Amino acid sequence: MNETVDEGVKVRIWNPTVANLSLMALGSSAPEILLSIIEITANHFRIGELGPGTIIGSAAFNLLCITAICVIAVSSPTVKRIQEKFVFATTTLFSCLAYIWLLIILIVISPNIVELWEALVTFGLFFVLIIVAYLMDIKIWRNDKTHLNEEYQIDSADDEKCKDDNIDTYLRKFATEMEFENNMIKTMNEVKNHKALRYILRWISRVYPYLSPDEQSKLLASKLRHMQTHRRFWYRLQVIRKLTASIRKMDLKWNSKKMLEEVDRVKEAPEIGETxxxxxxxxxxxxxxxxxxxxxxxxxxxxxxxxxxxxxxxxxxxxxxxxxxxxxxxxxxxxxxxxxxxxxxxxxxxxxxxxxxxxxxxxxxx
CATH class of the missing domain: 2.60.40.2030 (CalX-beta domain)
Structure with a gap:
């Protein structure tokens, strides 16, 4: 039985989108909301010196200024992307509609007066926003639960900018040195921008993060080799190689070099204690x-x-x-x-x- 010194388990309870639009938004805008409620109640639901403009100004500041600061704060070589595009689009749309709705209330329907039913409708739209944003967050239009994995996938923007170029360079190098067929280069050109190649690259990077670009390209080259179509002679050649146990010099040279480096590394390793x-x-x-x-x-x-x-x-x-x-x-x-x-x-x-x-x-x- 394990002797436990300390243990911590984190379990997500609130949906992040719902929490941001309800608790966090309410906490950050609580002073403006409370002051506006006190003022409009004391003025018999007539606009005062603060008025709805206080809340509108705070919301506009968060939407425009804070967003601009977040964009400017990212240094030029780094790339940041919006993780939840549908949620962002939903909140932006509702923000614009809210401004239009307030203009209709205060200018068209009841000038300078906020009636009770208008306040209730506005408050009800808040819950509509939360529900719609939540549905966008869980992607309700997809009925397969496996699609939820996309919510947590690592974005390709987090990868190094030149990684694809390095992989392509090493890949072409191995395609030449390992004596791939001539149509190997053609296969790479055809799938260079293809979704399948992007998927294989991401899969290799995530499952084998400790591999160098050189080793990743060798693994990718092997997978691409199986993707290309071969002539009958190619299969006959593979059978002959297996029957004669012939080994390519490139593979032998590459593996031998790796083995020698590993042996030297182990020999030079210092004595260690508790492991x-x-x-x-x-x-x-x-x-x-x-x-x-x-x-x-x-x-x-x-x-x-x-x-x-x-x-x-x-x-x-x-x-x-x-x-x-x-x-x-x-x-x-x-x-x-x-x-x-x-x-x-x-x-x-x-x-x-x-x-x-x-x-x-x-x-x-x-």
Whole structure:
């Protein structure tokens, strides 16, 4: 049984869009709203010196000035994008309609007077805004739950600007050195801007974030190689190579170099003391499981207590959508070599191939 020192689990309760439009908006605009209510009630629902202009000015400042400051604050090499475009469009539309509605109330219907039914209609439109924005946030028009993954996908704008160019350079290099067929370059040109190539690039970056651009391009080249159509001679050649166990010089040279570098790195590694690690680099999740067990192994010395800390981290799979966030400190007792930890999974989550998340592990100072 695990000896727990501390543990924290975060569970999302409020929808972020609903919270922003209700609680946070009410908190930031509370002074203007309360002053306007007090004034208009004291003036028998007639416009005073403050008037609705106070609230309108505050809303216009948030919509125009704050948005402009957020745009200016981003440095030129960096790119930021609106994550929820439909929600942003909805709130912008309702803001413009609100200004028009107030003009109709104060100028056309009842000049300089706010009648009770007008106030009730305006207040009711606030709930309409929240409902419509919430439906836009969950993308109600999509009936497949798997589409909710798009809400949490990593935006391609967060990638380095020159990453695609580097991948393309390395990809063409391997296409030449590994003696791909002539139509390999043609295949790359055809799918360069294709959605499939973008998907493969993002998938490789997210599932294998530790690979260098050189290694990513080799993996991408291998996948593209299977995408191209081949002549009958190509298949006959592959069969002959497998039967004769022939190995390409490029593959042998590349793998040998990597192996020698790894051997040198291990030889030069200094002696280390207390070490712990997971029993495997990757753990699979059985279908229908509500938790996953991770086994941590302790290496010598094992004669004293060693505290360590682990925490979950988003990957393609996201917290609260696929798994529950967890941060915990656990101890290895003297003589104890194996410790098991458990990560809770979201019930009914739609897991797909390639959905991964990470668990960080580090020794905790005594």
């Amino acid at each position: 712990i690690e997971f029993s495997a680099r990757v753990y699979s999740i059985a279908k229908g499981s509500n938790k996953v067990m991770l086994r941590i192994i302790r290496h010598k010395p094992t004669d004293k207590t060693i505290p360590f800390h682990y925490s979950t981290k988003n990957g393609v799979a996201k917290k609260d959508l696929h798994f529950l966030s967890k941060s915990e400190t656990v101890q290895f007792k003297p003589g104890e070599k194996i410790k098991e930890i458990y990560i809770d999974l979201v019930e009914g989550a739609m897991w797909q191939f390639g959905d991964v998340f990470y668990v960080r592990l580090k020794l905790w100072p005594n």
